[in-house]
Amino acid sequence: MIEVLHARQFPLTELVLLASERSAGKSMATAYGEKQVEAFSVERAQSCDFVLMAVSGSFSTEFSPQITGNGKTVVIDNSSAFRYHEDVPLVVPEINESAMDGKLLIANPNCTTAIAAMALWPLHQHFKLKKIIVSTYQAASGAGAQGMTELEEGTRQALEGKVFPNEVFAHPLPFNVIPHIDSFQSNGYTKEEMKVVWETQKIFGDKSLACSCTAVRIPTKRAHSEAITIETEKEVSPEAAMEVLSTAPGVQVVDNPAEKSYPMPLTATKKYDVEVGRIRRSLVFQPCGLDLFVSGDQLLRGAALNAVLIAEAKLLKMPR
């Protein structure tokens, strides 16, 4: 988030790093130079205009409402704590920026949802979506830095015929596929899968949107990919969809099969825009449907970039 703030030249006057007592006093290299970490307190947080929360759900549940209690500090929460609260907006600025008008606590969506939403929102506006079916190809770094280490070290060991114990993932991830991200719910779906359903409906403001997801962890490092099938209300052609997507903010159409050009983690990593391609007529929803493939950097669009975009949008509406 600090890197994105700096890269986008967010007009900040001071960067304050708040963490637990344990980390207080530590020095940290940032894009803004060496900074010392301070111990978190509600009062110190309230002295800032924006608080970007990269904390656990339980920490956010306790402290986010306290911080915004001063009636002026904006809290952008990356946890899932408030995403489903009716009075807390869940925002992808390119989609539902106005949902945060007059609100101080704003929830940042799940990474898989945010990436799909970039491609689906322009299509929803023009062709009205009825059904969305998503299968994901999610990178190890979605489980944090330890997930990344476990994949890299595990792969190194696997290539030598050794076994590296899995702790972050439910099973060894190197050269494997794990259809299990987050905990299982009573309906047989994982929480990660239901987040895609719930959050897409909330961000799009349409509870009637039928959506389903299979969330799968695969041995990639960064950027999530998703195979998406949609049924639309209005008739849609790949050409019409491509035209709509080619001018959509936050989207890059990468769709030239003849040149072997389509979305991939290799090219989507460290990119702000979500890559969308493999756009073709659905063979099961005709003539009102499409199949497509997306790849997006889940650490950017799915987290840091989206949080900073929320802050930028809020800043523009602040009284000067």
Add this chain to the structure above:
Amino acid sequence: MIEVLHARQFPLTELVLLASERSAGKSMATAYGEKQVEAFSVERAQSCDFVLMAVSGSFSTEFSPQITGNGKTVVIDNSSAFRYHEDVPLVVPEINESAMDGKLLIANPNCTTAIAAMALWPLHQHFKLKKIIVSTYQAASGAGAQGMTELEEGTRQALEGKVFPNEVFAHPLPFNVIPHIDSFQSNGYTKEEMKVVWETQKIFGDKSLACSCTAVRIPTKRAHSEAITIETEKEVSPEAAMEVLSTAPGVQVVDNPAEKSYPMPLTATKKYDVEVGRIRRSLVFQPCGLDLFVSGDQLLRGAALNAVLIAEAKLLKMPR
């Protein structure tokens, strides 16, 4: 195929290895001991009861009909050369064994199709499928031994920050996802994707079955996985589906989320049965639909095992 013949104690009296002139005379270690490769000729092939073809489509196109021309030698072709010929049966023995009655040339289906078919056929019989939507997670060995080497060597290099040139795959596969297997067709789908559509319809004997596929190569070594969404004509519950699948031949239900048990390449590799799990009510097709996940060894069910099962079924019907 030789290993599977041996493991299943196929009652063969002689194993004959036929290859090009270039390989003739070479000695090869097999499950039946050291064997010398002979130069292929139609006459030599015709001296056998069964010919298992692991050759290119063009070779099969030329020679398969010549071999069966003697009116007695059975040719089981692993290429796609004859899969869509109206008078050549495309067979998964557990599904449409009777399609090969009176036929000498029999086509072995595409690996991705065969794996999905094992899970879908029992459901089709009981609940009648209307729509099938498949997203695949396909292993490097689907592109042959060189694909496997390119993944392993490429991964080794990638871990050291080096780049290993990709030749087998369209892009580097290590830690990447490539939504491109086989060549692109004019409708925007790849041939691999259309094989799943055409072959499922042919094997199930139902041209009205709506089917779509996104075929994706991922950095795994062996066993393909597939996320599948189905719409059925009759109402279906996960429990009813599980009951049907638990007695289906060639299928192993692996579906106990509480125990972190679901299909994975790690457990499906080198297994005859296709693993089926994550069975849950579809959230887009209600109450007539399911989401499920399958993993199957594409070298066994998708190739060698299926070919040998075809031979076994033919053998049982041969005049003694």
